[in-house]
Amino acid sequence: MDMQGILQRQKAAHLRDGAPSAEERINRIDRCIRLLIENRKAIEDALNADFGSRSREATAFTDVSGSIAPLKHAKANLRKWMRPEKRKTTPAILGLFGAKAEVRFQPKGVVGVISPWNFPVNLTFAPLAGILAAGNRAMIKPSEYTPATSELMQIMFGSAFSEEEIAVVTGGPDVGEAFARLPFDHLIFTGATGVARHVMRAAAENLVPLTLELGGKSPVILGKHADLDVAAARIMNGKTLNAGQICLAPDYVLAPADKVDGFVESARRSVAKMFPTIKDNPDYTAIVAQRHYERIMGYVDEARAKGARVVELKPDGEDLSQQEHRKIAPTLILDPTDDMKVMQEEIFGPVLPVKTYRTVDEAIAYVNKGERPLGLYYFGVDEAEREKVLATTTSGGVTVNDVIFHVAQEELPFGGVGPSGMGSYHGVGGFREFSHRKAIYTQIKKDIGPLQAMRPPYGAGIRKYLDSQMKA
Template identity: 65%
Template sequence: MALEGGGAGDLGSILAKQKAAHLRDGAPSVEKRIDWLDRSIDLLVTHGKALNEAMREDFGHRSVDQSDFTDIVGSIGALKHAKKHLKSWMKPEKRSTDFPLGLFGAKARIQFQPKGVVGVISPWNFPVNLTFTPLAGIFAAGNRAMIKPSEFTEATSELMKKLLGEYYSEEEVAVVTGGPDVGAAFSKLAFDHLVFTGATSIAYHVMRAAADNLVPLTLELGGKSPVILGESADLDKAAKRIMAGKTLNAGQICLAPDYAFVPKDKTKDFVQAATKAVETMFPTGLKDNDDYTSVINQRHYERLNSYLDDARSKGAEVIELNPAGDNFTQQPHHKMAPHIIIDPTDDMKVMQDEIFGPILPIKSYSKTQDAVDYINTHPRPLGLYYFGQDASERDHVLNNTTSGGVTVNDVIFHVAQEDLPFGGVGPSGMGSYHGIDGFREFSHRKSVYTQVGADLLAIARPPYGEKYRKLVAGRRKK
């Protein structure tokens, strides 16, 4: 079912229909859940090219090859993974019972029960992936869904609304489009669970709105994900992988490497290696290169350029990585060359805000502990990246920092592993999904205890006597 905007009453009526359908039909069978998953797979396989074109239109320019990999194939992979493992995920989980009840036949288990209706507020940076990847876990857990996609990617949101309306009934999936007012009304609905992917600043409002109905939340946010290049790192390989992550989607990724610690004596070498990496990936230049994505809109383009202006005005060295010397002042879209900022200070905006664009500050360091201490004095990030072959140093970094996830000797790739949970911690989010963790996130884990036939616990009922007191005293001992 697809809705255009609408007031809170319209949204509430759809939610009421979905909740009523959930109660009417009960927990869906394995076959029904697989049917829901298969329909999304078919939608993406059949209409992937159209969705890629819609994303390119929304961004001004977005690499179709990138979209095909990150949004279409990535989403299909999540849906197929859920389909493959669904039967085993749904099996009740056996738990032990306290001695001696288990000896007499008492049983305990966890039963995974659908929550009901899950709301999804999806962002603009990966508009298809961050709609359908949560749906993999939502459908696997047996839930229905209401979706509010971003107004920034209008063409993609409208196409998803149309397609999902063709593949699902309004009792199964509903898509509502519109601006911030619709988003605010959506976040106030009494969902059985709500998933929000977006900026930390908006998450405060979503969490406050959800609190009125005590709606459980999964918040996938972001933050400043750091990179530590150890002394033992292969500098050229690290630069290639870091710059690939920083230029993918023009750095508009919640897990993009936000800033990097580089050993003091290797700063110049890293800049050279990063420059070479960009030249290798985009040998014909950036402005007219189909492989290089635009910044989403004028507001974000101006925001990113203001970071560069602020850094320059405060004395930082700013290096543009522009292999063909393209003139970005004359262009139909909002493309922006990658930039490196050398040793920025903490009073610069680029070190205060999540960058979400193709700018990489690098900070020189002498001791690994200095990098660890810096990371620990700032909000916990969504991702952290370590490059190096020193196992002791790697373990020290991992054991003494806290982040949503880690990739070692690369960036971002932990999010692509369906058997690993994806989520943040503190300001970078709460809850996690992907694979079995998504199934469990969107399920109610109901405890079920089955009592023994014999009335062994009669002793624990009044009137209390000496046998009862001795039993309690024995349990109280160390």
Template identity: 55%
Template sequence: MKKILAAQRESFMAALPEPMSIRKDRLKRAAAMIRDHADRFCDALSEDFGHRSREQSMVTDIAGSIGPITHALKNVEKWARTEKRSVQFPLGLFGARARVEYQPKGVIGVIAPWNFPVNLVMSPLAGIFAAGNRAMVKTSEYTPVTAALFEEIVGRYFDATELAFVSGGPEIGKAFAELPFDHLLFTGATGIGRHILHAAADNLTPVTLELGGKSPVIIGKDADLKQATERVALGKMLNAGQICLAPDYLLVPSDQEGAVVEGLKSAVGAMYPTVLSNPDYTSVVNDRHFQRLNDWIDDARAKGATVEVVNPANEDFGSTNSRKMPLHIVRDATDDMTVMQEEIFGPILPVRRYDGIDSAIAEVNRRDRPLGLYYFGKDAAERRRVLDRTISGGVTVDDVIFHVSMEDLPFGGVGPSGMGAYHGFDGFKTFSHAKSIYQQARVDVAKLAGLKPPYGAATRKSIARQIGR
């Protein structure tokens, strides 16, 4: 890995300034790499998960990878323009000028997760390549078939000094994070994010952390319950809930809990009338996560929760080795249950009641700041209060998750749900160095401003002007 990094950095420095034509060419090759092997990536994803919906993979990992690259291709010249900045009066009158030029940082490290192991490699690469950088990617050990496919095909599209993939377990991940990158992007769990930050600290490597947390859904007092429950169910069941932005718990008005639960059941039944043999529904990624989810359900039951399993076809899940898991709605969820303490990352949805919007807001605010927050409702004042009184990485109103797919919006967390952001122009800026350039006027500005000794009347006049006397 050190040799790859050294070769990439040497190649990067030799090529400066990175031409726009090369940046665009890399973006085009990145899109071609995914487009040309779309079917193989879908097969690899399904093998890694035990079963993964082919259409879902095409939407989230194939189209979802090419979309950000296409957006970058369309906009990179605009993003890279020099920005004129103002200078203090009267320097501009004397001919002084200021500007910001966006310069590539160098070699960017990307540590990708297992839940969307193509999209969460390629979406960052859109900004990385647009900014003129090289990249090294550490893939997840939980999706080894997908990782092996990347390693097999990357050489057909990129020289190793432009883009390289490495794979392996925690020890490789630790060594990767300790490399002196010019920037490091990590997507994954909050607990691991802390270790990544520690590992990068010795090199003072700037870090973007895309983490997770418990993203709440607030059902407003006048929400369209049919629409809201359908959209929540769709977001929760996508990838079997294995999404950092999946709805993690529902806050519902006390008198509407029953209607919300029935709406969820109806929506799930319409989308997934069967689960076990349904090609549209994805499996839990591995045995460890499957066991974890079942343990958390048992914990909730043992502590007094009512768990309603949404099983429209009354299938026998105990008679199969499949890791297909139906939606489990956890009612009467309390703070001492694991499902209300940890990010769930699976098809389990706790439901909690509230009386008055301020109590729902207080429920959100006493927890760590989440990656996403979702509000459904028609009351503009109530909506505004939720937006003003809560802090989250991003918000989708009247739906869930969708803000992540808007390329012109920054995507990132806040506090325990992450730091920094990327996507679109914000990604270009994250992976660029904004270089300040000041060009001095021809006149002796230091003398005019009283900065040149011996100090005297001009100095005192300048000080008085600046401090407002």
């Protein structure tokens, strides 16, 4: 496929047609919403085929409904977002004479979208909410790990959009590498930190501005007074959704030493309630590929060999060693040490290490010695303890007394920090991320004395002004 040619045609169309009206932007968003509604079953079928076994309800919740919500939010608010923002003039006296300062939001042009395999539909359409609201066109490169879904999205977009509006490019790593090197007006990549380094180097050749949505080891801090049953139910729901293949999945738990046994039992009960069986349960998702399955099982085997206590939460006691699909039971790893890979790498699976701490300061210090994660989760009712955690840790976002939920808040920016990402989107944050914020200053019409004093030959007027500015 001639990716360079598509990009040039989209850029030419952007220059030819100019910034689209609010009505045109809403029309494009409406077309996206219809695609999701009309293709719900096809999306469920494609993702089930790509994963080998993926919960249809989870797909409808995360990839279909979870994509419609941000699109509807953008549609409802974009007229307000598009309005220029008035700013104060400097010095303020110029404003009294009629000078004006404002920020106008201008479409950047063509935005490239590299979407991942774990939520391939949602992580294509959710960025599009901001991209289209801002008046841009888009080129999309979905993951080769979910080929049926990628092919379906190519058909879907092709049925509702011209190639000048939205184009989908499919292919393997070589296509992805070439895609990242294109001179987009902006590029958003969602995926692994290691791959992001390559994307960033490729984009740097054309100085393409980037939004990187990555991941990391998102910690859970169980406060001393946390309700263990509630916390375990919510943590294990987040850890088993999509079999933990979520950039925001809780990656490890820090628990008070005297709470670990209680947490294990609460986790056991919550899993039994959600998944009485696992092997043939359509609600429980498989690992997407054999190499990811082997990687995750390798973490568990290494932890066991190095002395960690491994607790498999299999309510029915099933033998998962022989199965058609790649399902891994929810697994707790107790007393892990930092030399284990499960404590060094993002797990991206239904395995949850549990470490102990004596004081909340110790837990905070442990979080802070690692790279800054995409999410952080705190459970507890102690306001002072909660505020200490919020004030002294740095993460892309936080959910208190649950996990992952901050990503669903369209009024909150979603993004990482450092190794977990750069830039943010969702809601007005997405509109602004994919807009050029053009600063416009309009000078007063009359050429009054203070303005004349700023031009040579310099005299008493400018010296008086400078003296007034040189005061603390």
